[in-house]
Amino acid sequence: YGDRIRISVKPRNFIFIDLKYGEYQKRFIDAWKEGKLKTGEITINENKIIIPFKKEVNLQNPNDWIAIDINESNVTGVSSNPHVLKIEHELRTIHTTYFSIRRSIQKLAKHKPKTAQRLLKKYSSREKAKAKDLCHKISREIVEFTKQHGFGILMENLKGIRERINYGRKMNRRLHSWNFRRLQSYIEYKAKLEGLPVEHVDPKGASSLCPICGGRLASNGHRLLKCPKCGYGSDRDIVACLNMLRMRGAPFPLKALNEPLTIEVKGKG
Ligand SMILES: [Zn+2]
Structure with missing residues (x-):
C-alpha cells in the first residue's frame, strides 16, 4: 500500500504502519511492486519490521x-x-x-x-x-x-x-x-x-x-x-x-x- 504496510489484527480490522526505508530497500520494494519479487514471512518488533523478499529463479531455463x-x-x-x-x-x-x-x-x-x-x-x-x-x-x-x-x-x-x-x-x-x-x-x-x-x-x-x-x-x-x-x-x-x-x-x-x-x-x- 504505497509506503505503508497493512496488518490484519482481526478479520476486517487493519492497522497501517508507515515504512521508512533507504535507497537500498527501495530497490526491493520497487521490484516487488512490479511483481518481480515475493515477500516471505514478515516479522515485527518494537522498532523494526523485517520483510524478507524472495526471488523465484527457474534454473532449467534461466532468463539471463x-x-x-x-x-x-x-x-x-x-x-x-x-x-x-x-x-x-x-x-x-x-x-x-x-x-x-x-x-x-x-x-x-x-x-x-x-x-x-x-x-x-x-x-x-x-x-x-x-x-x-x-x-x-x-x-x-x-x-x-x-x-x-x-x-x-x-x-x-x-x-x-x-x-x-x-x-x-x-x-x-x-x-x-x-x-x-x-x-x-x-x-x-x-x-x-x-x-x-x-x-x-x-x-x-x-x-x-x-x-x-x-x-x-x-x-x-x-x-x-x-x-x-x-x-x-x-x-x-x-x-x-x-x-x-x-x-x-x-x-x-x-x-x-x-x-x-x-x-x-x-x-x-
Ligand atoms: Zn561494430
Missing part, C-alpha cells in the same frame, strides 16, 4: 546468462543482465615464481643430481597445489556471484581455448592450458552442484569480431579493441564475453552499446 572468459591474468564474466565481473588472479605469478626456482635447481643438478631431483619433485607438487587452490577460490567466487543472480553459465569449448593460447614457450602453453581446463571444470562442477545450467559455445571469432555489428575489430591499445565500422570499443575480455552471449542467442546487454559496462567485483584470487 553470464558468459565467462578465462585468460592469463583474469577471469571476466559479462551477464545479459548486465553486470561485469572481473576477477584478477595470480596464476601466472605462481608459475613464473616456480619457473625460476626450477631453473636454479637445475643448476644444482650437475653436482648433486639426487638432491636436485628431490627438490624438483617437492616444488612441482607445491606449485600444482597452489595453482589448484587458487582455481578453487576463483571458481567459488564466480559460482557464488552467478547463483546470487540466478544466471546460466556460458563458457567457450576447449577448441577455443586451444585457439587462444598461442603465445610463449611450450612450457607456458602447457601450464596455461592446464589452468584453463582446471578452472573451467571447477566452475562447471560447482555450478552443477548448485543446479545452475552450464553451456559451451564455439568461440570462433569471439575476440576478433564486433559483438554489435559483426565487423572485424581493430586493436586500440593494450588489450583494447575497437570496431572501425560502428565505433564500439571495449576490452578484449568483455568483447569475448559479449560475443559468447550473442552466439548463444542470450539477451544481449544493449547498454553495452551506449555506455561502458561497469565492473562489479574485483578480487585478487
Whole structure:
C-alpha cells in the first residue's frame, strides 16, 4: 500500500504502519511492486519490521546468462543482465615464481643430481597445489556471484581455448592450458552442484569480431579493441564475453552499446 504496510489484527480490522526505508530497500520494494519479487514471512518488533523478499529463479531455463572468459591474468564474466565481473588472479605469478626456482635447481643438478631431483619433485607438487587452490577460490567466487543472480553459465569449448593460447614457450602453453581446463571444470562442477545450467559455445571469432555489428575489430591499445565500422570499443575480455552471449542467442546487454559496462567485483584470487 504505497509506503505503508497493512496488518490484519482481526478479520476486517487493519492497522497501517508507515515504512521508512533507504535507497537500498527501495530497490526491493520497487521490484516487488512490479511483481518481480515475493515477500516471505514478515516479522515485527518494537522498532523494526523485517520483510524478507524472495526471488523465484527457474534454473532449467534461466532468463539471463553470464558468459565467462578465462585468460592469463583474469577471469571476466559479462551477464545479459548486465553486470561485469572481473576477477584478477595470480596464476601466472605462481608459475613464473616456480619457473625460476626450477631453473636454479637445475643448476644444482650437475653436482648433486639426487638432491636436485628431490627438490624438483617437492616444488612441482607445491606449485600444482597452489595453482589448484587458487582455481578453487576463483571458481567459488564466480559460482557464488552467478547463483546470487540466478544466471546460466556460458563458457567457450576447449577448441577455443586451444585457439587462444598461442603465445610463449611450450612450457607456458602447457601450464596455461592446464589452468584453463582446471578452472573451467571447477566452475562447471560447482555450478552443477548448485543446479545452475552450464553451456559451451564455439568461440570462433569471439575476440576478433564486433559483438554489435559483426565487423572485424581493430586493436586500440593494450588489450583494447575497437570496431572501425560502428565505433564500439571495449576490452578484449568483455568483447569475448559479449560475443559468447550473442552466439548463444542470450539477451544481449544493449547498454553495452551506449555506455561502458561497469565492473562489479574485483578480487585478487
Ligand atoms: Zn561494430
